[in-house]
Amino acid sequence: MPTLTRRHVLGSFAAAGAVALCPATAFASVEWKSPQVGDTMPVGEDQLLEIGEGPVSVDITALMPGEVAVLRRPSADAAYLNTGGLQNIALHRRTDAQMADAGGDEYYVFNMVCPHRGFAISLTTDPARPFACNKQGGRHGSVFNAAGMGIEGASQGDPLTQPAHSVTAAGDTVTLTLS
Numbered sequence: 001m002p003t004l005t006r007r008h009v010l011g012s013f014a015a016a017g018a019v020a021l022c023p024a025t026a027f028a029s030v031e032w033k034s035p036q037v038g039d040t041m042p043v044g045e046d047q048l049l050e051i052g053e054g055p056v057s058v059d060i061t062a063l064m065p066g067e068v069a070v071l072r073r074p075s076a077d078a079a080y081l082n083t084g085g086l087q088n089i090a091l092h093r094r095t096d097a098q099m100a101d102a103g104g105d106e107y108y109v110f111n112m113v114c115p116h117r118g119f120a121i122s123l124t125t126d127p128a129r130p131f132a133c134n135k136q137g138g139r140h141g142s143v144f145n146a147a148g149m150g151i152e153g154a155s156q157g158d159p160l161t162q163p164a165h166s167v168t169a170a171g172d173t174v175t176l177t178l179s
């Protein structure tokens with residue numbers, strides 16, 4: 001089974017503000033993305049956990065409350081044409097405060113693809129607006145809250161999509177299963 005390690009944790013929303021754990025793959029700042037990152041790849045791509053195409057189970061025990069990691073797998077689905085045929089799946093383990101604010105489950109799993117035109121979603125430094133489209137100019141500019149709902153830009157009112165999945169705990173092991 002593929003295993004998520006501390007190396008794959010891109011950052012944390014556990015503190016009052018987001019904390020990037022690795023400067024080389026820092027969360028997007030107010031510019032929303034690092035200058036060297038294109039519109040088709042999420043920030044932090046160097047530390048994504050690569051998984052194979054199709055159904056898979058991943059040991060995600062290492063992810064702590066507030067943290068975010070990203071899994072990547074190839075996909076022939078047209079929804080991922082603008083991310084190079086790669087499905088980037090974000091895994092966010094919410095804190096108790098985030099669950100109280102945003103509702104929903106402890107583990108929030110979503111596709112890092114914008115509902116507007118399918119460009120990549122990246123992570124911001126703002127826990128109240130933690131996700132944003134890499135396309136921030138012109139008629140784009142989508143920003144999402146911690147519940148994954150579009151609150152600004154072309155995707156306002158539209159949620160981020162989620163892959164079919166389940167999260168189960170057995171003993172000390174937490175497993176994410178993707179269909």
Ligand code: FES
Nearest residue numbers: 114116117133140
């Ligand atoms: S593709 Fe994301 S706002 Fe247009």
